[in-house]
Amino acid sequence: xxxxVGYSEYGGPEVLEVIEVPEPHAGDxxxxxxxxxxxxxxxxxxxxxxxxxxxxxxxxxxxAEFAGVIDEVGAxxxxxxxxxxxxxxxxxxxxxxxxxxxASQIAAKPAGLDWAVAAGIGLVAxxxxxxxxxxxxxxxxxxxxxxxxxxxxxxxxxxxxxxxxTVVGTASEANHEFLRGLGxxxxxxxxxxxxxxxxxxxxAAVPGDYTAALDxxxxxxxxxxxxxxxPPERINTVADRGAIDELGxxxxxxxxxxxxxxxxxxxxxxxxxxxxxxxGTYQLSDVVAAFEDAETGHGLGKVVLLVP
Numbered sequence: 001x002x003x004x005v006g007y008s009e010y011g012g013p014e015v016l017e018v019i020e021v022p023e024p025h026a027g028d029x030x031x032x033x034x035x036x037x038x039x040x041x042x043x044x045x046x047x048x049x050x051x052x053x054x055x056x057x058x059x060x061x062x063x064a065e066f067a068g069v070i071d072e073v074g075a076x077x078x079x080x081x082x083x084x085x086x087x088x089x090x091x092x093x094x095x096x097x098x099x100x101x102x103a104s105q106i107a108a109k110p111a112g113l114d115w116a117v118a119a120g121i122g123l124v125a126x127x128x129x130x131x132x133x134x135x136x137x138x139x140x141x142x143x144x145x146x147x148x149x150x151x152x153x154x155x156x157x158x159x160x161x162x163x164x165x166t167v168v169g170t171a172s173e174a175n176h177e178f179l180r181g182l183g184x185x186x187x188x189x190x191x192x193x194x195x196x197x198x199x200x201x202x203x204a205a206v207p208g209d210y211t212a213a214l215d216x217x218x219x220x221x222x223x224x225x226x227x228x229x230x231p232p233e234r235i236n237t238v239a240d241r242g243a244i245d246e247l248g249x250x251x252x253x254x255x256x257x258x259x260x261x262x263x264x265x266x267x268x269x270x271x272x273x274x275x276x277x278x279x280g281t282y283q284l285s286d287v288v289a290a291f292e293d294a295e296t297g298h299g300l301g302k303v304v305l306l307v308p
Contacts, residue, residue, distance in 0.1 A: 004096035005287050005305075008059040010050035013291035016062070018284060024100040025072060031080055031103050032072035033088065037119035037281075038095040039065040040294045040303045041151065042239070043254075047092075063095030067109055067118035068307070077103045085109040087118040087266060089257055095287065095305055107263035110270035116278045117269055120151070120302035125265040125274070127238050127254035128155035132163070134236050134252035135212050139164035142210050144202065144225055147217040148184060149175035151302045152238060156214050157184045158274060165212075168205050170198065170221070175300050182275065189221075199224050215239060215249075217297075222247060277301030283308070 002023040007015045026032040044062050046052040067087040073080055080086075080103055088106035090099050109118045131152075137143055143160050147153045148169025160167045161183050168185045176186035187201050202210075202224065211234060213225035218240025225235050232248040244251040268274035279301040282290035287305060294303040 002097040013288045026074035030074040033068040034071045035068040035307045037115040038305045039120035061093035065122045066094040107259045113270040116304040124151045132159040137163040137165045141165040144213040145169045146221040152216045
C-alpha cells in the first residue's frame with residue numbers, strides 16, 4: 001500500500017484525507033514516478049467543491065502536477081530509465097507517494113531546478129501560455145492582467161511582457177514591488193474606503209487606452225475590464241465560465257499539454273527566464289493546512305506539497 005490525498009465527499013479542505021491506496025505499478029508504455037513534490041491549483045479545489053466537472057465521481061484522488069524520480073519503467077518505454085528526475089501531469093492523483101503515467105506525460109527536470117518549482121510550473125504555465133496566445137498581443141497593446149501575483153497571474157504577466165505589450169497588473173500592495181521587478185505596472189485591487197476605486201486607479205495608471213485583458217480571477221474584475229473600454233473579444237478569462245456566455249468574453253484556458261512544452265517551461269525556469277515564486281511548502285500529511293493557505297487567494301505564487 002502507499003499514501004495519497006483523497007476525499008469521499010465534496011467540500012472545503014476539511015474533507016481531505018491522506019489515505020492508503022494500492023501501490024501502483026507501471027504498465028506498457030508507462031513509467032512510475034516516486035513523487036518528491038506536487039503542486040496545488042485552483043482546479044483541485046474547484047473540482048473538490050463539486051459541480052465543476054460533469055460526471056465526476058466520489059471517492060476521488062486529488063492533484064494534477066508532480067515532480068519526482070522514475071522508479072519503474074514499463075514495457076515499450078524508450079528514452080527513460082530508473083533514476084531519471086522528471087516533472088509531469090496526470091488527470092488526478094498527483095498528490096501521492098507514487099504516480100503512474102504514460103511516458104508522453106513527463107519531461108526531464110533540469111538538474112538545477114528546485115523540486116517545488118518543478119512541481120508547480122506545468123499547469124500555470126500551460127494555462128498562461130494559451131491565454132496570452134489567444135489574444136495575439138503585440139507592442140501596440142496595453143493589457144490588464146487581473147490577480148497578477150497569483151499562481152497563473154505571475155506567469156501570465158511574464159508571457160504578456162514577452163510580446164512587447166505594456167502590462168498592468170492588479171494585486172495587493174504587498175506584491176507591487178515584485179511585479180515592478182517583472183516590468184509590470186502594479187495597481188491595487190478593490191475599492192479603498194475613502195479613496196479611489198479600482199477602476200479609477202487603473203485609468204490613472206497609463207496615459208492611453210487599454211486594448212486587452214487577461215483575467216485570472218473572474219467576477220467583478222471582468223466588468224471592470226469592460227468598463228475600461230476593452231472589447232469583449234479582447235478579454236480572455238481562465239477563471240469565470242459564466243462570463244463567457246453572459247458577457248461574451250473568451251475562455252481559453254489550460255489544455256493541449258505536451259511533454260515538449262513542459263520541457264521548455266522547465267528550461268525557462270531553470271535558466272531564470274521564467275520566475276515561479278513558491279509562497280509555501282507543506283508535507284503531504286499537512287495537506288489540509290496547505291489548501292487552507294492556497295484557497296485564501298492571497299499571497300505570492302504557488303503552494304506545493306513535499307513528499308518525503
